[in-house]
Amino acid sequence: MANVLVAPVYPAMLLTNKKSCRILDAVLDRLGIGGSEEIVAELNPVLQLMYLK
């Protein structure tokens, strides 16, 4: 993965950054992660793989 940046995204962050963190919102929307805050808080991290040009 020489040209890949791997970014762990922690869904629980949504609970504390929901208003300000638009990018994380977008990530969770794309993943279809929703439901109660309790469910989101207990999820494992999501790996965000960014493939560089």
Place this chain on the structure above:
Amino acid sequence: MKFRELVVVFSLLAMLGCSGRHDGLECPTVVVDPNSRDVIRMSDFVERVEYIPLEKTDECLIREVSRVFELDNELIVVDKKDKSIFFFDRSGHYRRKISKRGRAGNEYVSMDAVMLDAVRRQLIVFDLMSKKLLFYSLDGVCEKVVPRFGVFEDRYIRDMINLPDGNFLCYSYLHGANQNYGTDGVWEVSADGEFVRWIQKFDLIHPAATVDYAFFHREDGTVGWMCVEYTEDYYYDEAKVRPLLAYEVDGPTAMDFSGMNNNDYAFRWAKGEMFNDRRYTQYRGDCVFTCWGSEVENHRYYSLYDKRRDDAVSVNWIMLSEIRNCCLQGSIDFQKNRF
């Protein structure tokens, strides 16, 4: 919002040039200006993005992603807080883990460094508390233990990396004048844990960040060393360190507090005398990402150096904390996150 539409506010850098360093060898010098800003699109350097939700089971509860390896279409996620190594398939389905906390011979008390040897198909765990090195197969079987690994002049190994010949590079970050000044730095240790040679001793005194990850494997097979103490990076080749990239900050750095160790500096810091501090750097393809500035205005920022821009080097600052937290910090900080 599509990823390509995301516009990141950066503060811009300034310039670049080359300067002679270290025995006449030259390396690019990135000069950065923390006070200038610019706006760039992440799509300028990112081709596509993939998301992999890691499955959560009772066996697999991740506290913090410390490092990620990929081998045989599997993702190997190191969680140093949980002292476990988790294996997932490329879809994020949990497969197995290595979790051997304990004091038995094939167990570890602390997980201070985790290395992957893709050739020998082993995961190598350094236990600083017990001072031993453990070699696990990818199935979690302990195949070898080296007791009293790297015990030498009371040095504490803060990070290490495996070399192609089976030896290791070990690193002890700069402590300052009150703690055996002159014996911190980088040295080589054999596979049996015996001291081989000093690679570089620190010949300076100034406050320095506590560095958790100092080494990285380069695409050409050599090993890189992020030396925040000198604000320079090196690579290790033929038993020598050679300059790779240098940074020059248009503002105060740790070098401006020469002769002062971390304890001394704590009092200056309280009075607002802060400096630009490089925390870590990641080399990925043609891009070099660096995290800066925890000591300046109490926030962090990042630089991006794109090698493809011929002689022009652009370094950009990320000023939005929300982007720092959820997007680029994780990306840049491939090896450790500090959310």
